[in-house]
Amino acid sequence: MSGGDKIPWEHDYEKALERARSEQKLVLLDVFNPG
């Protein structure tokens, strides 16, 4: 997914789930290859 410098990506799985739980949101997961 492009625009990585504009999107506040989480990089920790448990933190992403905890935020989703507390903010009542979904998680959008992007597995990417930097090469």
Place this chain on the structure above:
Amino acid sequence: MLANAIPFQIDNTNKDAFVMLHRLHHIWTPDLRVLDHNGDELYRWDGFLPPSEFVARMLCGFAMAQLRTKHFEAAEKLYVDVLRRYPTTFAAPEAQYYLGVARYRNDPEGDDLTEQWVQLRSLYPSSEYRFKQYFKELPQ
């Protein structure tokens, strides 16, 4: 666009992520998934898409997540958005199909399922989703 989701990224060359990538059955990038707050997968797609196709696909992903968690009105709004803004994308037939499903699940007594699937036949006659509702056309 991402106001209702936490963006979470994994570099598939990071050795610290290999266990998680194995658990996710990851095979190709970009690998995009919509998860609930327990980490359960509600939608997925992979491969690069041009911007309009990507946005339409992502909206369909969020819509399906709402549909699967029984937030039917939220799903309906997202599918309508896909059809209004991205009617020529590959995601549009899916949106047309599941718009009917969302409305039907919200109101099983209504006629919206049939109405949306008539639209599907008319607007997207060659799509996979048109064939998914083909049973509706079989002789009774």
